[in-house]
Amino acid sequence: MLKLDPFVDEHGVVRVGGRLKHSDLTLGEKHPILIPGSHHFAKLIVLHYHKQIRHQGRHLTEGSIRSAGFWIIGLKRLVNTVISECVLCRRFRGNLMTQKMSDLPEERLKSCPPFTYVGVDCLGPWDIVTRRTRGGSVNSKRWAVLFSCMSSRAVHIEVIEEMSTSSFINALRRFVSLRGKVKEFFSDRGTNFVGAANELGIPAICVEDKTLKTFLNEKGTVWKFNTPIFVTYGRLVGTTHRHCSPHY
Incomplete structure (x- = not known):
């Protein structure tokens, strides 16, 4: 308390001293009332102003008080105690x-060469600089x-010029030639891979196309779709999937 330079005002209330006597601030801001932190009245004050600021945390509670x-002596510790009990x-x-x-699904746990079981998805489009031709x-x-x-x-990315089955087959050929034979492909049932997109006039890769x-x-590969209305992350955590291969 001695560091706070306390004094007793004309009403017998102990207040904090300081060098703000001649400022235009209110009496409470210049010389706040000094209250021991161990007193029950100090806890009631903290509870009152903590509720008044709608439980917004320690710093706002201290500022409001x-x-x-x-x-209040030891205000930070008292406020932390009150908030922890609130x-x-x-x-x-x-x-x-x-x-x-x-x-985890079986494909995540098998000991096999890289890219034996592969998840597929499409990204884009991105605009590029247009080149004029004849x-x-x-x-x-x-x-x-x-x-x-x-x-x-591991991740492998192939760039394609258009969302079509022919461009996708070319990307598959490049991928297989570099990474080797793929046993199973996995993808979602988005419009990029199902045939309904063709009926809507959306450029898409149709897995069900004959080509x-x-x-x-020819590659002995099976294509499996995730369950409809299902996020791609589901394949990582394991779930039942709908089998949709070219052998059905």
Whole structure:
């Protein structure tokens, strides 16, 4: 208390001293009332102003008490104690519940060469600089096909000029020639891979096209789709999937 230079005012109240006597601030801001932190009245003050600021935390609670004209010894420790015992604060600041993840799928756990089991997805489009030719301007957009190994998590990316089955087959040929034979492909049931996109007039890669089926048959590869209305991350945590291969 001696460091706070306390004094007793004309009403017999102990206040904090200082060098702000001639300022235009209010009496409570210049010389706040000094209250021992171990007193029950100090805890009641902290509770009152903590509720008044709608449980917004320690710093705002301390500022509200100081602005009201009170100087509580050991205020920081007392505010921390009050907030830790506050039911609403514990509810607001509680840890979020996490979902228990399911078992990993077999493709993630098998000992196999890289890119034996591969997840596929498409990215884009990105606009590029248009180049003029005699027949007009070439396609000014590019897409990318992302191949991800299910066991090693390695990533291979191929750039394609258009969202069509022929461009996708070329990307598959380049991928297989570099990474080797793929046993199973996995993808979602987005419009990039199912035939419904063709009916809507959307540029897409149709896995059910005859040319792509023939290519997969020649390579002895199976294409599997995730369950409809299902995020791609589901394949990483393991779940049942709908089998959709060119051999059905």
